[in-house]
Amino acid sequence: MASQQSDSLDAQSRARALVAAVRERLAPQAAARTTAVAARLEKVLDAFAAERVGTQHFASLTGYGHGDQGREVLDRVFARVLGAEKAAVRLQFVSGTHAIAAALFGVLRPGDRMLSITGCPYDTLEEVIGLRGEGQGSLAEFGVAYDELELTPSGAVDEDALDAALAVPRRLILIQRSCGYSWRPSLSVETIGRLCARIHARQPDCVCFVDNCYGELVEPQEPPEVGADLVAGSLIKNLGGTIAPSGGYVAGRADLVEQACCRLTAPGIGSEGGTGFDLHRLLLQGLFLAPQMVAESLIGADLVAETFASLGFPVQPQAADGRSDLIQAVRLGNPEALKVVCRAFQACSPIGSYLDPVPASMPGYASDLVMAGGTFIDGSTSEFSADAPLREPFNLYVQGGTHRAHVELALVRALAALHAAGLVDLPHTG
Numbered sequence: 394m395a396s397q398q399s400d401s402l403d404a405q406s407r408a409r410a411l412v413a414a415v416r417e418r419l420a421p422q423a424a425a426r427t428t429a430v431a432a433r434l435e436k437v438l439d440a441f442a443a444e445r446v447g448t449q450h451f452a453s454l455t456g457y458g459h460g461d462q463g464r465e466v467l468d469r470v471f472a473r474v475l476g477a478e479k480a481a482v483r484l485q486f487v488s489g490t491h492a493i494a495a496a497l498f499g500v501l502r503p504g505d506r507m508l509s510i511t512g513c514p515y516d517t518l519e520e521v522i523g524l525r526g527e528g529q530g531s532l533a534e535f536g537v538a539y540d541e542l543e544l545t546p547s548g549a550v551d552e553d554a555l556d557a558a559l560a561v562p563r564r565l566i567l568i569q570r571s572c573g574y575s576w577r578p579s580l581s582v583e584t585i586g587r588l589c590a591r592i593h594a595r596q597p598d599c600v601c602f603v604d605n606c607y608g609e610l611v612e613p614q615e616p617p618e619v620g621a622d623l624v625a626g627s628l629i630k631n632l633g634g635t636i637a638p639s640g641g642y643v644a645g646r647a648d649l650v651e652q653a654c655c656r657l658t659a660p661g662i663g664s665e666g667g668t669g670f671d672l673h674r675l676l677l678q679g680l681f682l683a684p685q686m687v688a689e690s691l692i693g694a695d696l697v698a699e700t701f702a703s704l705g706f707p708v709q710p711q712a713a714d715g716r717s718d719l720i721q722a723v724r725l726g727n728p729e730a731l732k733v734v735c736r737a738f739q740a741c742s743p744i745g746s747y748l749d750p751v752p753a754s755m756p757g758y759a760s761d762l763v764m765a766g767g768t769f770i771d772g773s774t775s776e777f778s779a780d781a782p783l784r785e786p787f788n789l790y791v792q793g794g795t796h797r798a799h800v801e802l803a804l805v806r807a808l809a810a811l812h813a814a815g816l817v818d819l820p821h822t823g
Contacts, residue, residue: 401809407819408808412801415699419712423692423797433610433684440473446677453669463673468664471632474680475609476618477644481654481664482628484672486641488772489606489627490517492653496625496643497521497565499652500600503536505564510555510588511580512544515573515604516760516782548577550588559595566592566599570616571607571718574782574790576709579717582612586619593620600649606630607718607774607792610687623649629773631690631719634682635795636675638770686775687719690793693777693800694721697791700804704817719774723789730816731781731789735765737807738779741799742767752783760784777803 416423450463458464464482472480486492501507507522519525523533533539542554568588572579580588589601603616605624609631616624623645628637643653654664669676698721699712707724710716725731735750745767752761766778777794781787794800811817 401813404809404812404819405805407812407821408805411703411808411819412696412700412804415696415703416801419692419695419699422695422712426688426691426695430684430688432613433687434681437474437680437684440470441677441681443473444469446470450677451671451674453671453673455668457666458668459665461667461669464667464669467669467673467676470677470680471642472644474632475615475624475644477615477624477646477650478617479647479650479664480642480644481650481657482640482642482676483654483657483667484628484638484640484670484676485657485667486627487639488517489604489625489630489641490515490521492625492627492641492643493518493604493606494521495656496602496623496649496653497532497567498535499654499656500565500602500623500649501532501535501537502564504538506538506540506561507532507565507567508558508563509539509541509567509569510550510558511542511567511569512575512577513541514567514569515571515606518604544575544577548575550580550584552588552591555588555591556595559592559599563596563599566601567604568601568616568621569604571604572709572720572722574788576722576724576786576788578710578714579608579720581715581717582608582614582616582619585616585621589616589620589622607720610684611691611717611719617645622646623653625653628676628679629770630775630793631687632680632683633676633770633773633775634679634686635770635773635775635793636682637679638672638675640676686795689796690719690775691716692797693794694719694791696797696800697721697723697804700808704808704819719792721791723791725781725787725789727816728783728787729814730811731763731783731787733810733814733816734789734807735763735779735781737810738765738777738803739767741803741806742777744769 450466454461523531600622603621603624605626625643628640695712698708701723702708709722752763760782764780768776775793779791781789812819
């Protein structure tokens, strides 16, 4: 027993020393991310000021919500922050997938052709498109044709293949900004702008639609500012600042946003209906907090990347690489290692630390998932969490984090647990 306790203390000591050393190496990079908060926050503050946000906008109307000033101000503030003509921010969107689906069903009509240029979309969109499952009213069942382009070996969009694909008229091009559950670099806003320009040069009326999940406020600009016609995302990711209780958004060209809202509500109602349940304050305050929360998440992601890379694990992206989203992928290569890390992260969570995450099915996903997410908002990936599909090559996806110290503590526990399980050998200290 004494020997086991000594081994455990030694593993914890080694893990702490390793994480501390990585933190010190990354200190200049963390400082730069902290400095960048001011510009993002200034953008948010300018939007609040331009729309004259006051406490009167915190209250919501009941019932239909027609003429709700708080909802209308909220939409205009988000539109300014995202550089869009119009935005619709709604608690009635249950997830980012729901917001994306509303946009797709709102814009596309039977006989239209849709093209994904970032490979296979995120798992939860497969049933929306009709790649998996049947009888639930997918786009395919409504007569929308779908094609996708494979990424290049380096994980980039194949622009030559895109040119060839644009020989066929396309109503909508899907661009997934984040890597999702794939092993590829996330797309920068600059790259998205270049792709949109290329598409519009060939097909001016084609809608460039960006799945913006995990990417908001990571870079100085957003996709609508560089040519994207429509974007969608979740409020329990970046823009909710870790306190939005639910919801999502669509933003971009006014006509396209209205079409998406007509699918959320009904044709003829569109963006004019829907109460905010007196929660507008949380959505506005979450947006105010978002630049700081995003920066902390990025600093945590850098720490995760550099720590696991120092132990020989492949990571995507590297800590020194540019980032366009919050997600950090680590190729653990072993299903047991995935479970060990998620168990350690869960044990270091503020909520449900006593729970043991076990692989299980989730609605919308093809594979069983193991998830660590002891978050205040259920499912919030702007708070520190990690998840992994139980399939080869057993990649772990880490995201979020309200403050870097939490990520450090969770990393120490995970490394010590991996060492105790014989899945990694931690270097000796000093």
